[in-house]
Amino acid sequence: MRIELDVNGTKHELTVEPRTTLLDCLRDCLDLKGAHAGCEHGVCGACTVLFDGAAVRSCLMFAVQAEGSIITTIEGVTPAPGELSPVQDAFCETHGMQCGYCTPAMILAAHALLADNPQPTREQIVEAISGNICRCTGYTQIVEAIALAAERMRGANRPQA
Amino acid sequence: MKAYPFDYVRPRSLDEACSLLAGDDGARAIAGGQTLVPMMVMRLARPARLIDISRIAVLAYVRADEFGISIGATTPQGVVERNALVGAKVPLLARAIPHIGHAATRARGTVGGSLANADPAAELPLVAVTLDAVLSYRFGAATAEVPARDFFVGPMTTSLPAGGCLVNVGFPVWKGDRIGVGFREVSARRSDFAFAAAAAQVALGADGRCKRIAIGVGAVTDFPIRLASAERALIGSELRPEDVKAAVRDELDGHEMLADLHASSQYRRRAAVALAARAVADALCEAQTSRTDAH
């Protein structure tokens, strides 16, 4: 099938089989390897992308279903080449990652949370990443990273004293 | 983890979707895909044709109508979770939804998909049975209504005819009075499918005694059940925890409990009794402090 996908602000004309998942399409057709394939059946969260702003699992959607929606992958959250988003920065600073397999998904889940709720409680942060498995960090630094990013992003919008 | 090949159709209208579903044995509706896609990639399901109903605008809504509060079949669970009308009028639903999977699955997973899927441990079927919701479906051009208690007939099995399309679920709203709700479940990890779950809604009279009550349990039997005899035994009472436990235990004695590797039938029976008592206690506490008795 011919489809048009809007990914990270660029429209792509593609031909895919209906059975191609959005995850496989992003990775194999668009070479966006930031959405990771973990379990490929919905339990690990490694494949998370933003779909019209909401964090969703790209392995649980066929690419043909994503037509007409706005998709953001980890490659699309950096403000400019060579820069990092405040969430990405915070993950580096607090050691919010070890092997990095879960990281793009964690960062996108955090972006979705903070867009909705700039001042999340610890409980709300934990809830927002509860669908994302990390086998390395023990989650503590990930939660710290998101809290730090939230604090900085709120500060950025405050007028300078 | 690749699905068997299939055809994909995204009808624009409900009429077209219903006729495509009713007219083709190999066709299957896909709504949020949060259950169907895993089944397909594990090749436990092999539909020849997917009819994507997730973008049919007339199937996604929350509104007040003759049923009480009606929810369109393809309304995402996450949308219902944040809906103010649901929070105010069907608080039990609002209380239960955060237990369904995770934010990312609720963003796609739909109300109708969960009901049609009829997992014994699913939260929405439990709330639908507890509150006596009415489900409406289309089969081709025909429409029909079925009460939730007659909709669920076995594990992953409903009375929806093959090729039928669920369109609406109507939740009755309890009027006036001091109303409270409770929803409790146990699962291995946060937001996993429950081993046992209980839902309760209570209305208190002016004397502080139970005027009306609905109790349901899920994940312990083939499909969620409402505990009508326990409810009858508790009307007019103070809802003391020991009375609630005894009433629930008595009624569950007449039911066989599910058992699997994670939870034995004895465990499920004990857990269902304890959770029902806690759900009723939560509902009672909320009803005692609620201010909805102003009108």
Ligand SMILES: Cc1cc2nc3c(=O)[nH]c(=O)nc-3n(C[C@@H](O)[C@H](O)[C@H](O)COP(=O)(O)OP(=O)(O)OC[C@H]3O[C@@H](n4cnc5c(N)ncnc54)[C@H](O)[C@@H]3O)c2cc1C
């Ligand atoms: C990690 C994870 C955790 C989860 N945890 C829970 C949980 O704790 N509790 C829970 O209840 N669920 C849970 N789920 C499943 C839940 O997310 C699904 O949303 C729900 O079971 C199905 O809804 P859907 O819209 O995704 O349906 P789909 O997957 O699209 O469809 C499911 C079935 O229903 C049929 N169907 C869908 N819509 C209609 C309709 N309108 N008319 C007729 N048939 C229809 C389909 O043909 C299919 O057979 C979980 C899922 C995942 C991936």
Ligand code: FES
């Ligand atoms: S790869 Fe999608 S949830 Fe695991």
Ligand code: FES
């Ligand atoms: S950093 Fe390795 S899985 Fe999270």
